Amino acid sequence: MRVIASYSIKGGVGKTAASVNLAYAAASAGHETLLIDLDPQGASSFYFRLRTSKKDRGKSFFSRRGRLLKNIKGSNYRRLDILPANLAFRNFDIMLNSMQKSKKKLKQILIPLDDDYDLIILDCPPNLTLLAENIFNAADIIVVPVIPTTLSERTYDQLLGFFDSKGYKKKKIRPFFSMTQQQNRLHTDTINKMGKKHSSFLKSRIGFSQEIEKMGLHREPVLAYASKKSPVQAYRSLFNEVAKALGMK
Amino acid sequence: MKDSNFDCSRYIVPVNIDRKHLLDTLGSHFALKATNHSSEKITLVDSFEWGLYTKRLLGFRMDNNNLAIWPSDDLFDPDQASVVENDNPQAKFWWDFKESPERGQLQDILALRALMPLSNGVLKSENGSLQDDEGKTLVFFQMVSFYRSASARNPLFSQVKLIPVTGYEEQQQRAQSLLLELGCFEPSLSPIDSFLGAIGVTPAPYTVKPELFITPTMPARTAVNSIISQMIEKQRLNEQGVIEDIDTEFLHHFRVALRMTRAAIAQLKEVFPEQDVLSLKERFGKIGRAANHLRDLDVFILDKKRYLNLLPESLEPGLLPMFDDLEKERASEVKRVAKWLKSAAYKKEMADLQALFEKGYAACETEWSERPSSELAVNKIMKRYKKIQKSALKITDSTPDEDIHSIRIDCKKLRYLLYFFGGLFNAKQLSRAGKQLKRLQNRLGIFNDLSVQGQYLETYLEETEHQEQKDVYLIAALGGLIATLHHMQQLSRKESIHELHAFSAKSNRQLFSQAFAAVGPAQ
Ligand SMILES: Nc1ncnc2c1ncn2[C@@H]1O[C@H](COP(=O)(O)OP(=O)(O)OP(=O)(O)O)[C@@H](O)[C@H]1O
């Protein structure tokens, strides 16, 4: 079982769009996949037409393993399951703080899922808190959507700096360019510059696309309704690159 | 989640419930979303031995000539078929299909057997899901129906499968009860058996080996009679396959069955009056000889790849003209044999012979005819074993090849006796003795094949001498092959002698005399 986190310190960069479509691509390539919606906003859950649970289950999520499995829902697609967002996730940090080994709790909780899944994808909320550190420990690879702008460059450096200061392995971090626009000079310049500076960038880029914006109307991963020739198929090549980096068959 | 297909439920839809009514019923409780439906002409295929069916598989030739193979539990589930790709409408052997792992599976199951069409019709399938009002899938459903033809009104077979979605157990149960209330029911047979039953196909797995029920006290003649009667029946089961030239196994089994009949007559002759034995031997012998040549050709052609591999690459093409000749000769030989099998003379002769054994062979008593069959079995098996063992001990490096070949024939006779009477003995000991014999037979078989093949090639070479235009490459290839086979034959001879000595060792003598000590009341 491998774990992919879709993460960024910045909000609104395409983490959820990536999670949802990577999960769809993985399942359609034959991998038993579980998408965990760690963001209390529940955007991933919404795209899969799931109702988010209102009960306060934050504590039990981290304390009882059986509960975790019970809350999993099958999606509309074969081999793709979702653990829906839980509104109590808001209190994660407070809870994690009160527990021992609190930075590895998520990693531990995922271990028993190994029997059931080939791949786990974590859709993460944008922040640099204790939950984020749990994510960094649990993930085998962290994909980071980067919109090619100066501001994004700075937040990306901030993430690398955080990894350095805490002694996490930077090798896990694999950024990719998100919402790129070909006509935009700033974009192309930043892509050139950052691509040269960081060899860890994945080759696949997700261009800005109205089809992706419409996911909220369709309530489906864009791969489920886009044509075979659509540029959004880049999500599949993104998945293939990640799968290769993870040594998945 | 892995294993989420675990509690799929499958229901048979009775003919009186029509498709629309069923869908409407589900539709009144769920939002019904159809994802795809298809209609395809398909042909059920299997080998004469029902090789796929005995492995709990069903194979279908699809409209596009691909072969789809389903395991029983996932019958008609589009995700679970293993597809052997193919665009050749004539493909029937595993080697006719495109190379793939799926083809490898087929190879293991079919070996030399051809796939034969057994039934055809139209398969209609509908896939979809039962959803809530937000379009969230709660249960997947799959409906497949098999029609005799595209225009048929009612399906011969129709089933609905509900595939659960993790986390929606209640809804799955709701859908199940809706189907049950309608009158759908869970089949008591396995999916493939309920399907075959519905379309009126009855599997009849076949084996060339005798399947006999001989008891120790059964009079010897009755036992021998039942052996012969069954082997004639098996021989005749293979006639049509030879006539249509479906695969080479039909002729092979035709001859094996016939050889067993002849072995029973010759080896157990004491149960029949002497003059009858002579005429029976003569009549069955004549039938046996008629197809010898075709079998030789088959064996040679089946080994084509092996022969080519024995030669250096540069000489391989040289040998091809010989195989062209062999194929041509085979084509005309098949026709000749088919004509013979269809002839009134053959049919009458077989019918007459069959009639002799059908109701028990009628003739005056002989010394052995009424004695218990176990006595006959023990006597014959031990005699044959001792003969083999004695001659084996005499073999040295200077023994002529013919003597070794004649032991091979004795081994075959012993093998047949074990087939005939095996049921009378302790299964464990029988299997141990049988394995020892099999080992020896395999060795001797290889030795014999190499000798026969070498001789055949020499004869073929001699024939080229009279041809006007001599093909240098052919001659070189033949020379290379003859030399290689000769070398292999020498090695094989050494191994055979070694095996013969091992077979006649004391431990084996004990094994045989224990396994085939007198049984039953004959003690
Ligand atoms: N490649 C793209 N082209 C156009 N629109 C996109 C693209 N990727 C994402 N979007 C849209 O941008 C918005 C933000 O995307 P998304 O929700 O995936 O980002 P996020 O990083 O998960 O945000 P958050 O930090 O709020 O969780 C959404 O409305 C989404 O539809």
Ligand SMILES: [Mg+2]
């Ligand atoms: Mg998000």
